[in-house]
Amino acid sequence: MNLIQIKYFLAVAECLNFTAAAARLFVSQQCVSKQVAKLEREIGVRLFERSTAKVALTDAGKLLQGEWSAMLERCDQAVVRARAVQDAGRPSIRIGLLELCGVVDFVLPRLSAYNEAHPGGELEYEIGGFLQVQEWLFMGQVDAIVTFNYEVARLPDRYQFRNLRDMDVFIILSRRHPLARREQVTLSDLKGQVIYAFAPNYSTYASDTVLTHCRKLGFEPEFKYFNSINAMELALQAGKGVSVAFREFYRNQGGELLFYPTPVLEGWQQPSISVCWSQENTPRLEEFIQCLEA
Known part of the structure; x- marks a missing residue:
């Protein structure tokens, strides 16, 4: 339980x-x-x-x-009191970062800038998966998390979030994939292809929108699920599947992967890297959040 x-x-x-x-x-x-x-x-x-x-x-x-x-x-009340006791002794902010490279690369320079501007405080961060960082926030183990907006947009009202940077959607495949010979690739071209996505126990939202839109186009997609972004990238590089995702997912060292831009799907809000926090922490986090937005 x-x-x-x-x-x-x-x-x-x-x-x-x-x-x-x-x-x-x-x-x-x-x-x-x-x-x-x-x-x-x-x-x-x-x-x-x-x-x-x-x-x-x-x-x-x-x-x-x-x-x-x-x-x-x-x-929730106990966490607020515990934070008050701790923060009375030393000012600190604890952040949970989504483990995807694009999120970490976006946030770390801003954390360094915040540390330089506040040498007397302490800034700590942990890196984890989609559901893991949310549970840290729910349990009060972190003050805020940086993840994707669609993962937190429907959390209870006591949680707030702010978008930091919009992300473009791409169809992603290897240079070895048969579709790589085309100048353009659309969702309709994915009929009969294996689509790589995060497993539901890693991200609860990952494949839902793609599934809906493939069905609107008249075909039932075949998914292969992964619990690790590194395993997914390795499988993509082998040239046997495709992904509908963001550049921010992949390191793409060696330039093996190709990125075909696709419009934000109808009914899907503009994806963004976002920061989410509990409402009672707003006063003490406002300056930090502004640093992330800079």
Whole structure:
């Protein structure tokens, strides 16, 4: 049992609809269903009565909804108090950075600039995956995270985010791939191709938009999922699959990969590198966030 599972359960308990809860959380419905089912198995309690017509809380689910909602509220309050105690002794800011090279390369010079301007403070950072940095933020282990806007846009209202830099979308493939002989490659050209994407347990959003738009174009895409950006880049370089993603994902040492620009897909907000933080930290983080925007 973990905090992500509890948050997913509480979203479904409030919406009484897995699809609506997934939309609120900005994740796929399959991801929510999987995590709630896993939670039920781990604690040995049936939380929902499910039917084709509706979803309803069991009596046990109602009890845990109340208890866990109160628990999360107490956790948030405890984190605020703990930070106040620590910050009274030494000013510090803790940041979680998405482990993709484009994010790290964008942020590190700004962290150095902030350190130079504030020699008396302490700035710490950790690097992790999409869901990992979010959990750090939820648990109060970091003050802010730098990730992608579509990963945080539908977090609860107590979390704020600000876009730092827009990103362009590309179809990415190896020079060895058969499509590399073309001057242009579009989404329609991906019919029959294997599309590489992050696994749902690494990024809950990675393949959803591509899947939707391929279906609009009349074909069902075949995905191969990865839990590591390095493994995905290595597979791309082998020339057997394609990716619909951002330059910021890949180092592309040696120039093996080709990048074909594609418009931001309809219904997909402009992707951006973004900073996200808890609302109660706004006063102490404002100057730091302005440094990231510079």
